[in-house]
Amino acid sequence: DTAVSQTPKYLVTQMGNDKSIKCEQNLGHDTMYWYKQDSKKFLKIMFSYNNKELIINETVPNRFSPKSPDKAHLNLHINSLELGDSAVYFCASSQVTFFSGNTIYFGEGSWLTVV
Amino acid sequence: DQQVKQNSPSLSVQEGRISILNCDYTNSMFDYFLWYKKYPAEGPTFLISISSIKDKNEDGRFTVFLNKSAKHLSLHIVPSQPGDSAVYFCAASLQGAQKLVFGQGTRLTINP
Numbered sequence: 670d671t672a673v674s675q676t677p678k679y680l681v682t683q684m685g686n687d688k689s690i691k692c693e694q695n696l697g698h699d700t701m702y703w704y705k706q707d708s709k710k711f712l713k714i715m716f717s718y719n720n721k722e723l724i725i726n727e728t729v730p731n732r733f734s735p736k737s738p739d740k741a742h743l744n745l746h747i748n749s750l751e752l753g754d755s756a757v758y759f760c761a762s763s764q765v766t767f768f769s770g771n772t773i774y775f776g777e778g779s780w781l782t783v784v
Numbered sequence: 785d786q787q788v789k790q791n792s793p794s795l796s797v798q799e800g801r802i803s804i805l806n807c808d809y810t811n812s813m814f815d816y817f818l819w820y821k822k823y824p825a826e827g828p829t830f831l832i833s834i835s836s837i838k839d840k841n842e843d844g845r846f847t848v849f850l851n852k853s854a855k856h857l858s859l860h861i862v863p864s865q866p867g868d869s870a871v872y873f874c875a876a877s878l879q880g881a882q883k884l885v886f887g888q889g890t891r892l893t894i895n896p
Contacts, residue, residue: 673827678825700882702883704886709888710793710888710889711786711886711887711888712828712873712875712884712886712889713886714883714884714885717882717883719882724882725882725883759827759828761827763882772830773830773884774827774830775820775827775828775829776827777825777826777827778825778826778827
């Protein structure tokens with residue numbers, strides 16, 4: 670069973686479209702994250718949610734809207750896609766109670782290409 | 785402003801030899817440091833970590849060294865094996881911040 674699963678794995682779409690990436694974790698964790706790996710390969714946090722509540726929002730454009738219907742799911746919706754949104758998006762989760770970094774589990778990534 | 789940097793984008797090592805991956809950071813408030821390993825088309829997976837109160841942590845073939853005065857950490861893999869070929873990310877966390885700050889990764893290739 671995949672601990673953190675995200676779909677779709679690959680997405681090619683045109684500028685201006687709206688798209689969503691879904692994420693689910695079956696680890697019973699309280700906290701979920703979205704990270705973005707940009708063209709320079711840095712992994713940067715975008716959002717984190719704890720029990721459906723937004724706790725970190727790292728100066729991400731308003732076009733990006735995370736939604737957490739329950740603590741096992743954190744979806745990422747992107748409006749009016751731009752070329753610069755092309756990246757790999759990683760979902761992750763952790764049990765915040767024990768957070769010391771080593772309990773963050775990542776999904777396989779979603780490769781978004783905007784053309 | 786990148787607080788965690790891995791200045792070597794790639795490293796090639798012969799099988800059986802030691803691999804040394806380096807990482808520098810700028811924020812002296814980081815309290816925990818980690819190494820993640822990533823294979824192609826997969827997400828990063830945790831490898832080894834070290835608290836800022838220690839200077840060395842060892843787990844099998846993997847050892848992480850922390851030099852706080854130099855704001856530098858390194859990952860040693862010995863002996864290196866072909867399965868170690870992957871991208872290695874250095875990461876750091878701030879107490880209570882509940883997030884990791886990553887470097888840009890170093891691609892390690894182990895040659896037979």
